[in-house]
Amino acid sequence: MQSDAERRERRREIKDAAARQDAAGAVAGARRLLAESGKPADVQFCATALAGIGDALREQLGARRLKTYVVRSVTVEPMLASLAVEAVLANFVLDIEVGGYGSYADELLNADSSLAKFKPELVLILLDMEEIAGRLPELCADGTGAEVEREIEECVGRMAQLLRSYRAGSTARILLQGLVVPDCTSLGDVGEANLPHSLTNAVQGLNLGLAALCGSIADCVFFDVDRLAARHGRARWRDARMFLASRLAVAAEWFGAFARGLVRSFSTMLRAPRKVLCTDLDETLWGGVLGEDGPEGIATGSAFPGNCYLEYQKYLKQLSSRGILLAIVSKNNEADVREAFKVRAADLALGLDSFVALKINWNEKAESIRELARELSLGLDSFVFVDDNAVECEAVRRQLPEVAVVEAPAREPWRLVEVLSGQPFFDAAMVTGDDLHRVDEYRAQAQRAELASRVGSRDEFLASLGIVCTFQSALLAPLSRAVQLLAKTNQFNLTTRRRSAADVEKYAATEGGQAVVVRVRDRFGDAGVVALALARRQGDDCVIDSLLLSCRVIGRGIESALLAYVGEEAARTGAKRLVGEFIATKKNAPCAEFYSDHGFSRFVPPGEGSSDSVFYELDLTSSAITSPKWIRVEGNESNER
Amino acid sequence: MSVEQVPTSLRELLADIFEISAERVTPELSMGTLDSWDSFRHLQAILAIEGEYGVQFDPQRIPELTSVALLQAELVKMGAVL
Structure with missing residues (x-):
């Protein structure tokens, strides 16, 4: 936590940047302030400052304006500031309208509703258990409930009717929020875990049904709020006092996490994921420095700390299997690297053939990434660069601002996967057949290039x-x-x-x-x-x-x-x-x-x-x-x- | 009464939430005298104060704390360090 003086300084930076319509400066300042403090008053401060430079955000950063309508049955107003700020950090400027508490069905079904008249580009549907599946807690109370499955089916059916009806009259992107598994139930933890029709199982089943429903509707994404709640702790996700007194579904301390989750989910309907991950080798793909430690000396494999890097390699391999292209961008001697991949093959989750391209040389890394973009016919905005070296990271950030740069935590290699998965740039709500074939396709491209030269x-x-x-x-x-x-x-x-x-x-x-x-x-x-x-x-x-x-x-x-x-x-x-x-x-x-x-x-x-x-x-x-x-x-x- | 009677931290917090300058946050400022202080902003202010001072208001008191002076008095009563 920073001192009060630092907090003031950050706020002055944001205010000054906003006053001179410097969009990048204001956004960078907001990002820092929220990372360091993020108190509710700071969030509102950022929301106010950023709301005043909407045009600058669009003109200077290419931020997309989105007319957004919130269909809800709970109180969302206190978290709108968080939502607006998180959206700006993801380069969206939201123009938000909120519907009535009890009118969600009318809004979705009626062609003259306030929702239809607003003509949004994005609709966020945030309903609570009582609206979607009010009978479930009662039906699940004895844990054997014969009617539970039928009730789930009917709930999904009702929601399908609402979504399909709205979809027929609008091209807006739709986000449907799922339910949070209740933390305190009369069956208790043991009953919830062991009885087939416990409320936990029912809510999870309902969420699965709603997710499948969203998958069957064009431009519709399911927002699994339960996953977020579980990550931060379901016991504290909802403040019962504020829910019962004011229908606030999420405790104030999680407004930021909730808003980030919402933005990450709807973003997948509006922009494509990045396609290439360029990884550094020393202290990133493996521990140690190959040139100094030699192939036997680098850390990788099943023993600590090598297993930290093995986890990262496995994560990359999984990305590759859904179509993310992997490339090596490293300052090393290529012959040494080839030897290391051969000698340590048993301790590595990836082989050299897992990468569609290798840039192992002593050139500037920005130049190597530029070459890769040309060879793969991909824009720089499709690239992610992972490196432990802060200087290399900053050089790429400055020379290629389109590239997303991830600084690998060299001193805490166990955090590599966490840091990477916390970034939204590979998020995708669907994986197409073409995604699955992309890696083969780019290999074929290399063969074609070889044929062309003959x-x-x-x-x-x-x-x-x-x-x-x-x-x-x-x-x-x-x-x-x-x-x-x-x-x-x-x-x-x-x-x-x-x-x-x-x-x-x-x-x-x-x-x-x-x-x-x-x-x-x-x-x-x-x-x-x-x-x-x-x-x-x-x-x-x-x-x-x-x-x-x-x-x-x-x-x-x-x-x-x-x-x-x-x-x-x-x-x-x-x-x-x-x-x-x-x-x-x-x-x-x-x-x-x-x-x-x-x-x-x-x-x-x-x-x-x-x-x-x-x-x-x-x-x-x-x-x-x-x-x-x-x-x-x-x-x-x-x-x- | 003057702005000095409101502690700086509370004054700045309420200025952020109500989107007004800190000078306007006097003890008399209330839901009745400030347009941007509606029931949703009220809830937002309550949540911000709870986050800032690590306190929890009694939900039954929340609707009654409709001026800066009342909020401040309640905080003092709860033993918050302003």
């Missing part, structure tokens, strides 16, 4: 890959992958509209509309779903709303095959003109000439003179787009993987 011309090289494109409805792809592509594709994305699952469904369902994805494979592997287009009919026109391509397949003509497909489909349904649109962003220069390269000409639609969009047209009655000759096209197969 084969002469570009066309010859592309022909030798044996590329096959399969076109599918985005609804079959599965839909989650289409939404993931829309959320995270930046470089080859003509309009960068972050369409939701509900939007995609609308394009697919409308007469003359198209929501098509491309699955790509070649002789080296299956890249999965890597491209998407959304188009709609407007009179005689077919208008392409979105067209995008994952950066890992740029340069193989897949975008041309997709455009050709969309053009053919448009012509087949009677469209006479194909209209394309380009909206320039900081990142999408690679596709600026896409439409003109395919024979489109620029035009200005009536009334569109001042917008950021550049429009292109192609007369479908006289021309068509040709798909590259090296690509074999398979249409509308829905029975793949």
Whole structure:
């Protein structure tokens, strides 16, 4: 805990930064103050200061403004300051409206409700046991309750009705909070643990049901508040005095943890997780310094302290198995490292082949990470860098501010996993088939690069890959992958509209509309779903709303095959003109000439003179787009993987 | 009465919660005289005071502590070090 003078100093920093509209300074100050003190008055102080610089946060840090509606049955007002501040720390500016205590059903069901009128982009549903499953405590009282399972089913069913009804009329992201397992029950700890229908088991079963429900609804995430409560101690999570007197569901000391948990959960619906973890070796992946201690001297393996590093290696391996790419960024001699991985293989959870790339040299680490980004065709904002050396960490932070830097606690290696898992950047509410195949895909990419260096011309090289494109409805792809592509594709994305699952469904369902994805494979592997287009009919026109391509397949003509497909489909349904649109962003220069390269000409639609969009047209009655000759096209197969 | 009669720590805390300058936090300041002091801010102020001084109010007293002077008196009664 810091002294009062330090606390004042921090607050002055924040106030001054806010006064000169310095968003980064204010956020950094708030982060420090809350890490050091975080008393309720400090939180409110930060909330007030940050609320005054909403525009600066958006303009300088690219913070996203989110109209947020809280559907609730409990008192949330005292924790809104925490929620607003934690959101800003995650680069969101919330514009919050809170619903009535008893009106949650009406708000979700009624098309004229205050919720519907607010037109939020995010809805947080925070209901308590009494609303979701008021009968459960009574039904579970004897621990054998025959009706318990039916009651759980009915509870989930009721919630399904509310969520589906709201989903049908809104594209807002939805967060549904689960229930906290009650700490004090009449069965006592032994009964709760041993009786099949104890309230503990029932609430956990209900939470499972609600989580599955959320998984079945587009743009909906389950917030497991019980996990948070268990982490901090269920006995103190709720202050019975304040719950019974004021319906406050969380004790004041946990407002920050609760708000952080909420923000982490809803963030997964609004931004993609990072994709690459670059780890240092000495004092990070293993203990000691290889160059000094030699391969036998470094600490790794089953005995302490080597097992601390083994735990970290296992954690990385688990990340890798759900598609996070691992890379080594280390200042070492590569030959020494190769030897260490060979000699100590039995004591390491990872082999060199667990990493998609190695940057073992004496170059600056920022330069190595930049090279990796180029080789893997990934943006720097997809990278995480873990290193024990504070100087290296600071150098990367300064030179590559997009990279997330984690300082490994070298003196407390047992905390490595805790420090890493406390960070939100690999959070994902779902794992798609493409995630699972990503590591293989990037290995295949390396093989392709090797082939390219042997084969002469570009066309010859592309022909030798044996590329096959399969076109599918985005609804079959599965839909989650289409939404993931829309959320995270930046470089080859003509309009960068972050369409939701509900939007995609609308394009697919409308007469003359198209929501098509491309699955790509070649002789080296299956890249999965890597491209998407959304188009709609407007009179005689077919208008392409979105067209995008994952950066890992740029340069193989897949975008041309997709455009050709969309053009053919448009012509087949009677469209006479194909209209394309380009909206320039900081990142999408690679596709600026896409439409003109395919024979489109620029035009200005009536009334569109001042917008950021550049429009292109192609007369479908006289021309068509040709798909590259090296690509074999398979249409509308829905029975793949 | 003047601001000096409110201890600095309490004055600054209430200024944060009610989003006003510390100079405005006089003993007379109350729910009736300050617009931003509504029932939710009241609860927030109570929670902030409990966190700051390590005390717990009796829930039945909470709705009655509607001015700075009353809050301060209650804190003194509970033995809080202001």
